[in-house]
Amino acid sequence: AQTVTQSQPEMSVQEAETVTLSCTYDTSESDYYLFWYKQPPSRQMILVIRQEAYKQQNATENRFSVNFQKAAKSFSLKISDSQLGDAAMYFCAYRPKGAQKLVFGQGTRLTINP
Amino acid sequence: EAGVTQFPSHSVIEKGQTVTLRCDPISGHDNLYWYRRVMGKEIKFLLHFVKESKQDESGMPNNRFLAERTGGTYSTLKVQPAELEDSGVYFCASSLGTDPNYGYTFGSGTRLTVV
Numbered sequence: 001a002q003t004v005t006q007s008q009p010e011m012s013v014q015e016a017e018t019v020t021l022s023c024t025y026d027t028s029e030s031d032y033y034l035f036w037y038k039q040p041p042s043r044q045m046i047l048v049i050r051q052e053a054y055k056q057q058n059a060t061e062n063r064f065s066v067n068f069q070k071a072a073k074s075f076s077l078k079i080s081d082s083q084l085g086d087a088a089m090y091f092c093a094y095r096p097k098g099a100q101k102l103v104f105g106q107g108t109r110l111t112i113n114p
Numbered sequence: 115e116a117g118v119t120q121f122p123s124h125s126v127i128e129k130g131q132t133v134t135l136r137c138d139p140i141s142g143h144d145n146l147y148w149y150r151r152v153m154g155k156e157i158k159f160l161l162h163f164v165k166e167s168k169q170d171e172s173g174m175p176n177n178r179f180l181a182e183r184t185g186g187t188y189s190t191l192k193v194q195p196a197e198l199e200d201s202g203v204y205f206c207a208s209s210l211g212t213d214p215n216y217g218y219t220f221g222s223g224t225r226l227t228v229v
Contacts, residue, residue: 004156033214044117045205045220052214091157100170100212101147104157 002027004094006105013082014113020067021077021108023092029053031097034068034075037104040088048090051075053097079110087112116140120206120221128229132194135224139188139208145169146189147209147218148181152202160204163189164212196228 004025013019025034032053039045051059051068058066063080079086092105119138127133139146148160160179161171165186174181178197183189193200203225207218 009154037220042123042222044222047217050214050217093157095214097214100145100162101159101173102149102157102218103159104149104151106154106156107151 002029002094002096002103004092004103004105006090006092006108008108009106010109010111012111012113013079015082015084017082018078018080019082019110021079021090021092021110023075023077023105025073025075025092025094025103025105027073027094027096029096033095033097034066035093035095035102036064036066036075036077037091037093038086038088039091040085045091049077082112084112084114086110118206118208118219118221120204120224122224123222124225124227126227126229127196129198130195132192133196133226135191135193135204135226137189137191137206137208137221139206140210140219143208143210143219144186145209145212146183147207148189148191149205149207150202151205151223152199157205160191193226196226198228201226201228 034051036048049061067076089107093102146163151157159173162169163183180192203223205223207220210216
């Protein structure tokens, strides 16, 4: 079965510092997509970053970047220059190519300390 | 463009009662998804509509859950009768197409508490 594991239920970081959220997944597929979603308190979940498994280059979106290690089935999210608005639940998700549903991890609650 | 709207945002009901959650997707989005997060656990897929048809309902936990999407517009998810283990946050998402390039747009969720 395809599973996604986020081993850090909670993380905190000082404003302007860098934090890395970990995510591992289990699959026998070779082609798939990986995502990080962010859900601020009482607000909708939004896509932070997406990685296609066949692309070796790590995805980057402004202050957000990933470290995608396909062989290790690891997909961590690095947030640089953390800002107060980054405080949220972060969910890692997996989607096999050709499938519609997402498989999510348990989430990591990120707190930013001013 | 209006986003995905879910209501109510919160609902507290007693065990055995019926609750209906509603999701209004982005206009023109044929694909609509329901997910659920039971407290502290992962978000799990419930089902997927393409227009008014159920494309995949493999995640529906049991026959107490009924999802509909009349006319391919808004969707409802009814829980009858509700049990304590049904408590959680129910998310709806919509997408223009099924290719991952389209991406999902999520709603803010409905927090259901069964007491």
